[in-house]
Each structure stands twice: as structure tokens, then as C-alpha cells.
Amino acid sequence: MAERELKKKSAPARxxxxxxxxxxxxxxxEKLKAELDDLLDEIDEVLEDNAEEFVRNYVQKGGQ
Amino acid sequence: xxIPKVCGIETEYGIQLSGPGDANPIAASSILINAYxxxxxxQDRPPGRASRVGWDFEDESPGRDARGFARxxxxxxxxxTHLVNAVLTNGARFYVDHAHPEYSTPECSTPLxxxxxxxxxxxxxxxxxxxxxxxxxxxxxIVVYKNNSDHKGNSYGCHENYLMDRAVPFSRISQHVMAHxxxxxxxxxxxxxxxxxxxxxxxxxxxQLSQRADFFEEEVGLETTLKRPIVNTRDEPHADPQRYxxxxxxxxxxxxxxxxxFVKVGATALVLAMIEDDWFGERDLSLATPVRAIRQVSWDLxxxxxxxxxxxxxxxxxxxQWELFxxxxxxAEDRGLSCLGSEEVGRxxxxxxxxxxxxxxxxxxxLAGQLDWxxxxxxxxxxxERHGLNWSDHRLAAMDLQYHDVRPxxxxxxxxxxxxxxxEDEVLEAMTEPPRSTRAYFRGRCLQRxxxxxxxxxxxxxVFDLGGDPLRRVPMMEPLRGTASHxxxxxxxxxxxxxLLEQLGS
Numbered sequence: 246m247a248e249r250e251l252k253k254k255s256a257p258a259r260x261x262x263x264x265x266x267x268x269x270x271x272x273x274x275e276k277l278k279a280e281l282d283d284l285l286d287e288i289d290e291v292l293e294d295n296a297e298e299f300v301r302n303y304v305q306k307g308g309q
Numbered sequence: 310x311x312i313p314k315v316c317g318i319e320t321e322y323g324i325q326l327s328g329p330g331d332a333n334p335i336a337a338s339s340i341l342i343n344a345y346x347x348x349x350x351x352q353d354r355p356p357g358r359a360s361r362v363g364w365d366f367e368d369e370s371p372g373r374d375a376r377g378f379a380r381x382x383x384x385x386x387x388x389x390t391h392l393v394n395a396v397l398t399n400g401a402r403f404y405v406d407h408a409h410p411e412y413s414t415p416e417c418s419t420p421l422x423x424x425x426x427x428x429x430x431x432x433x434x435x436x437x438x439x440x441x442x443x444x445x446x447x448x449x450x451i452v453v454y455k456n457n458s459d460h461k462g463n464s465y466g467c468h469e470n471y472l473m474d475r476a477v478p479f480s481r482i483s484q485h486v487m488a489h490x491x492x493x494x495x496x497x498x499x500x501x502x503x504x505x506x507x508x509x510x511x512x513x514x515x516x517q518l519s520q521r522a523d524f525f526e527e528e529v530g531l532e533t534t535l536k537r538p539i540v541n542t543r544d545e546p547h548a549d550p551q552r553y554x555x556x557x558x559x560x561x562x563x564x565x566x567x568x569x570x571f572v573k574v575g576a577t578a579l580v581l582a583m584i585e586d587d588w589f590g591e592r593d594l595s596l597a598t599p600v601r602a603i604r605q606v607s608w609d610l611x612x613x614x615x616x617x618x619x620x621x622x623x624x625x626x627x628x629x630q631w632e633l634f635x636x637x638x639x640x641a642e643d644r645g646l647s648c649l650g651s652e653e654v655g656r657x658x659x660x661x662x663x664x665x666x667x668x669x670x671x672x673x674x675x676l677a678g679q680l681d682w683x684x685x686x687x688x689x690x691x692x693x694e695r696h697g698l699n700w701s702d703h704r705l706a707a708m709d710l711q712y713h714d715v716r717p718x719x720x721x722x723x724x725x726x727x728x729x730x731x732x733e734d735e736v737l738e739a740m741t742e743p744p745r746s747t748r749a750y751f752r753g754r755c756l757q758r759x760x761x762x763x764x765x766x767x768x769x770x771x772v773f774d775l776g777g778d779p780l781r782r783v784p785m786m787e788p789l790r791g792t793a794s795h796x797x798x799x800x801x802x803x804x805x806x807x808x809l810l811e812q813l814g815s
Binding site for chain 1: 334
């Protein structure tokens with residue numbers, strides 16, 4: 246899903262071209278996708294409790 | 310022949326103090342660094358012992374301009390000399406700068422060493438947070454982020470430094486390196502939700518490639534904290550000023566992905582070597598409007614935005630990087646890659662550079678294991694789809710920040726299995742061990758063995774205090790002298806700093 250969206254968004258100006266993925270690449274892609282799904286399943290436990298407050302309070306002094 | 314591209318990265322980390330009490334970021338940064346140094350001092354393992362050795366400001370001159378003129382009516386950039394400043398046994402500097410904790414890697418001779426000692430910096434900050442946790446009052450907490458923006462218009466830097474031949478005119482450097490700096494964000498960007506530029510001219514920017522691009526307003530200049538220039542002219546070589554300059558690069562993002570750091574530093578070092586050897590010749594890839602282009606590139610996830618060339622015509626960022634890569638490949642065939650510290654590492658730089666450009670061209674999502682902006686985009690997009698969120702949802706902004714959290718148990722980056730170029734053991738060792746290939750080796754070893762006798766140190770000297778005598782300064786004006794092969798025998802022979810100084814004849 247996310248992958249497809251990235252592909253689509255990333256190349257709107259190009260001709261559609263069917264590129265055969267090498268088995269290695271697609272295997273790697275599948276693995277990453279599975280990991281991403283696992284991460285999404287557990288991510289709510291990791292995320293800061295109150296996203297809005299967390300983002301609002303994250304204020305830094307400008308640096309170099 | 311191009312001189313060796315000795316290089317390093319300095320990173321200002323974002324810092325957040327939560328809980329009761331005054332949330333002063335300067336105080337929090339000081340607590341953090343002092344906690345780390347004290348913690349190491351308590352550990353009973355002499356070889357890795359950090360010192361309380363302070364920084365020596367003798368040779369600092371951040372207000373000097375590489376273009377050779379003095380600035381009128383403007384103050385030189387501020388240097389906060391009174392704040393915490395530590396020199397670590399790995400040769401790094403760990404200090405408070407502009408209300409941020411900053412870690413400067415020791416001088417490295419290859420881009421791969423930069424990856425290793427930069428990653429060691431992340432571990433140093435994580436260890437500092439843990440050490441600070443032991444001494445802060447109950448309920449207070451310091452958290453550190455390796456990013457470059459608070460999403461509210463405040464940015465803090467991640468600077469690279471490259472050793473260059475003083476004989477090369479600065480105008481030639483800025484002419485050729487500018488287009489590289491504008492376009493390298495397609496692989497070196499760390500990704501950011503939203504936009505902090507004063508205006509986008511009506512363009513929607515839900516997510517962009519770079520953390521920093523929004524903050525650049527000039528092409529060339531001395532400033533680092535406001536009106537930031539793409540090419541910075543700070544002329545402070547920290548080495549023999551007759552022979553060297555240090556190109557101070559302020560236009561990069563702080564990367565977590567090792568491949569991104571490696572290609573960013575490797576490709577930049579190669580471009581600079583080509584400039585030094587006048588490899589561009591009549592070839593001019595200058596962009597017509599670099600400041601406008603740097604934002605156009607960052608805001609365009611399609612990587613298809615045409616950029617106007619000064620000589621006429623247009624080119625995409627990807628196309629421009631392919632041009633630079635093509636030049637670099639020919640350069641390598643003709644001149645070799647010893648300027649990157651090692652032919653082998655140099656070949657790996659070329660291989661990786663080509664692979665990321667090919668990946669960006671065919672399918673950027675295939676680089677989620679290599680590049681920060683892709684990894685973050687993929688994670689946030691998946692979360693967004695699963696929960697049906699708008700890009701403006703706070704949860705996505707929170708995830709963006711949390712991607713950069715240096716705590717392994719909270720970092721979203723740490724949960725993604727991005728490709729490693731150095732082992733974790735090598736990284737942990739690099740927290741206390743210096744690179745063997747530069748003068749950082751001499752600095753680090755002296756601190757490991759004789760910290761109590763070192764009064765102060767900086768990039769180009771060490772000052773010893775042997776008691777009754779006047780302080781003794783050992784100059785280190787050559788970045789490639791003081792390596793393990795130069796000084797190991799000498800250091801092993803000496804049993805005391807007095808003996809070392811006698812042998813050095815100082």
C-alpha cells in the first residue's frame with residue numbers, strides 16, 4: 246500500500262514502464278514490508294502518549 | 310593531485326527537558342555532558358577513561374572569511390567559550406553550542422570512518438541521557454534527538470568538514486560545489502513532515518526530502534545561524550593555514566541511515582577532489598537560482614522538478630547527480646581514489662552512489678533500507694493509510710520527531726532494519742577509541758594515558774601541564790601526522806608525559 250503510493254507519487258512525470266524486479270530485490274522488499282507491518286502493529290505502544298502535546302512542546306532554540 | 314579528504318561531522322542535537330523545573334536548554338545540555346564525563350570518570354577501566362580535559366580556544370577564529378575580506382558592520386559569529394567543553398578519548402569534542410549538545414567526530418581519513426565515529430556520537434548521546442537520568446531530580450527527564458528542526462521554524466545544524474588545498478581559489482570551490490549541495494538531498498535528506506519556509510508560493514508540501522532546505526536564504530556567506538548560505542565561507546582551517554583550508558559545510562541534514570551518511574560524505578569528498586584537480590574544466594553545471602532550487606528539490610518527491618541551469622536549459626536533481634557521478638567515475642579511472650583515504654573505500658563510495666541514483670530513478674521505495682527520507686516516508690505513509698490520517702495530523706509530526714529519538718527503545722529509526730556498514734561492536738569501541746589514521750590518534754591516546762597531565766586540547770594542539778614548569782603546547786598542524794603508524798612506537802616507549810615531551814623535543 247504504502248509502497249505503491251510512494252512509487253506512484255514518485256514518478257508522475259515518467260512513462261509507465263514495467264521493470265521486472267530481480268528475485269533478490271523483491272524478496273528484500275517483501276521482508277521490509279512484513280517488518281513494516283509488524284512495526285505498525287506495535288507502534289502505538291511506542292509512540293509518545295499525547296502526540297499533540299508532544300509536538301507542541303518540542304520547541305528548540307535555533308542553532309547553527 | 311588532490312590532497313587527502315580528511316573529514317568529520319559535527320552535529321547539534323535537539324534537546325528536550327521535561328518535568329518540573331526550569332526547562333533551560335543550555336543548562337540541560339551542560340547537565341547531559343557533565344553526566345557523561347563524570348560517569349566515565351567513575352568507571353574503573355583506564356584505557357577507556359574520559360578526561361575532564363577542557364577545550365583550548367587559542368586558535369578559534371570563526372569570523373574569518375574564506376573570500377579574504379573582513380566583514381564590516383557585523384559581529385563575527387558568537388563563540389560561547391564559557392560553556393561545557395570536553396575532549397573525549399576517541400578524539401571527539403563533546404560540548405554545548407547554541408543551546409544544544411554538540412558532538413564533533415574526530416578527524417577521519419575515510420567516509421567509512423566518518424560513519425563509524427558519527428554513529429559512536431549517537432551512542433554517546435544515548436549514554437549521556439542514561440547518565441543524566443541518574444542525577445536529575447525525580448520526574449525530570451532529558452531526551453535528545455538527532456534531527457535539525459523543531460517544525461516551528463527553528464533549525465540546528467549538522468556540519469561536515471573537508472580538508473582542502475589552500476591553493477585552490479575559493480571561487481572555484483563555490484562555483485562547482487553549489488549544484489552538488491542543492492541536489493545531493495535526494496539521497497542525503499533526512500525527510501520532514503510539513504514545511505517551514507516563509508512561503509511556498511501555493512505549493513502543498515505535506516512531506517519533503519530535507520530537514521534543512523527551508524532554512525537556506527543565501528548562496529555564499531559567513532553566517533551559520535541566520536540567512537544561512539548554501540556555501541559557507543568560514544575560514545578556520547584548524548591546520549597549517551598556508552597549506553590547507555577546511556571547507557565547512559552547513560547545508561546537510563543529520564542522517565541516521567549509515568548508507569546515507571556514507572554516500573553524502575563520500576560523494577562530497579569526491580566532488581571536492583575533482584574541484585581541486587580542476588576536473589570540471591569548462592564543464593559548468595551551475596544552477597541559475599540555487600536558493601530557489603534547493604527548496605524546489607526538497608519539496609518534490611517525484612524527483613522530476615526541472616531546475617534552470619545558468620548556462621541555459623534545465624536538468625533534474627537526479628540528472629545533475631548522474632552528471633557528477635559520471636565525472637567522478639572517469640576521474641577515478643584516471644586519478645585513482647586515494648584521496649578518499651583508501652582505494653577500496655573509494656570504490657565502495659562509487660558503487661553505493663551509483664546504486665542509490667539507480668534506485669531513486671527506478672523505484673525510490675526500494676531504498677527504504679538505505680535512505681532516511683525514504684524510510685521515514687514509507688513508515689509514515691503506512692501509518693497514515695492504516696488510520697486514515699491527513700498529513701497535518703499531529704501523530705505524523707510526532708512520529709517524525711520520534712524517528713530521531715536517540716534512545717534505542719524509543720527511536721522509530723532503530724525499529725526499522727536499515728542496512729549497516731559498520732558493526733555495533735565497532736561503533737561501541739569508537740566511543741572511546743580514536744581513528745588510527747589521523748592526528749586524532751595522538752590526541753586520543755594521550756588522553757587515554759595521561760589525561761591528568763593534559764591541561765587542554767583542541768583540533769591542532771595539546772597542552773600539557775607537568776606541574777612546576779610552564780605549560781607545554783604540542784602543535785599538531787598536520788591532520789595526517791600523529792597517526793598510529795607515526796606515533797605508536799613512540800607512545801609505547803614513553804612511560805610518562807614528561808618522557809613524551811622530551812622525545813618530541815618540545
